[in-house]
Amino acid sequence: HAKNRGGATYQFFNESMNKNAVRRLQVENQLRHALRNNYLQVHYQPKVSLRTNKFVGLEALVRLEIPDVGIVSPAEFIPMAEETGLIIEVGERVLRQTCRDMREWVEAGAVDGRVAVNLSAKQFLQPDLAKQITTILKEEKLNPTYLELEITEGVVMDDPERAIEIMTELNKLGIHLALDDFGTGYSSLAYLKRFPIQTLKIDKAFIDDINGAERDRNMVASIVAMAHNLGLDVVAEGVVDLEQANTLSNLKCEFAQGYLFAQPLRRDQFLEHISTTLATLKKTV
Ligand code: C2E
Ligand code: MG
Ligand code: MG
Ligand code: MG
Secondary structure, eight states: OOOEETTEEOOOOOHHHHHHHHHHHHHHHHHHHHHHHTOEEEEEEEEEETTTOOEEEEEEEEEEEETTTEEEOHHHHHHHHHHHSTHHHHHHHHHHHHHHHHHHHHHTTOOOSEEEEEOOHHHHTOTTHHHHHHHHHHHTTOOGGGEEEEEEHHHHHSSHHHHHHHHHHHHHTTOEEEEEEETSSOOOHHHHTTSOOSEEEEOHHHHTTTTTOHHHHHHHHHHHHHHHHTTOEEEEOOOOSHHHHHHHHHTTOOEEOSTTTOOOEEHHHHHHHHHHHHHHHHHHO
């Protein structure tokens, strides 16, 4: 809000902010264009058990694949989609595509477990969220027990009482809930014990130096113990090497995702990759 004061015009945008604003406008335009042309792609990253080395589930991660431009990451366009409200349409498309793919894989007997879909604040707080999801599950003929939703601490801590109501409603449908990026937001332990969630996902930031830094290792050990005491599953995010996987396994963290196992994969590569990656993994671990 640039204002005139005593005739002087304040410049709120310096050059780099201006570039930023231009970039944001570009991303917003790209997003509208992408929605019109169906350039949204859902990629999938496997989740594995560090105990059995088996594939136990997957996470849907959206991308914009724009011809002649390339792939735009969600880190860049999701915040923009939130601000503009386009997230509602993005979210609906991601959920529909995910349910459709999952149903195909479940029916083929290729995939079991749950597929996790990320929800941002605006999506989570939609008054008719449960109804919307129910409709999509019905239309795509996927049983809700194959679905999990991931939300971050920031999203639920904004209005915890309301969040508990929404989560309870989703749980009643048979949908599981995971608290994503755990440890990076501000969490209240008093609420954590009341949230009807099934899973904690430990943020990559704690995993990165789990072998180098004793403090990080101790932190992860504490989170795992606390989660288990609350009856929750724990997933480590961003596992990139075997040493990390072994340490996590020793700390009794049962589940993991990360480039060690697989990057998020295009739908058509997913089945092929999970079989080959996990076959190799079994031989190495
Ligand atoms: P997230 O849900 O915490 O997802 C994990 C992110 O870490 C993903 O980034 C994934 O590709 C990346 N990752 C996984 N393993 C590794 C690893 O070993 N090393 C490194 N360096 N990165 C790893 P991505 O796909 O760029 O997504 C970023 C964030 O965007 C997600 O974080 C999530 O918050 C959001 N997001 C993604 N898809 C959706 C969506 O469909 N809807 C909404 N609302 N948000 C989404
Ligand atoms: Mg996630
Ligand atoms: Mg995360
Ligand atoms: Mg994240």
